[in-house]
Amino acid sequence: MRNCPECGGVMVYERTSKLYSCTSCGTAMNAQELLETTERVKSEREKVEKAKRWKDEYLDWWLSSKERS
Template identity: 45%
Template sequence: MARVCPECGGEMIFDRSRYAYVCRTCGLTLTRFELDKYRDRRTSKREDEDSWKKEYLKWWLSSKK
């Protein structure tokens, strides 16, 4: 599974000497825990946006009756 850098979108590779993922593009270094935390934060933000959009659509459609 390819890991994506949260800063630049580049590919992250695992560096065994540091026990961390390093971005090939920008050099950002994150542990697996930190990388998962970024991913979870991004996922929850997307879910919040989707929820807001659904609520707005529901309101908009109900006001057109």
């Protein structure tokens, strides 16, 4: 079973149209598009996570340097 890259809902495969369609948001795409979109969303999410982590680390550093002075 696949999950919708847009909303995380359940994707169902429709044999007639050969498309995966989301039961939650209605997004429909073929297997190739689904794969590409999933990869794109995943890498975007990782980028955001990385930026967030960096910000947290900076904040920690900033707070601890403030405590020291």
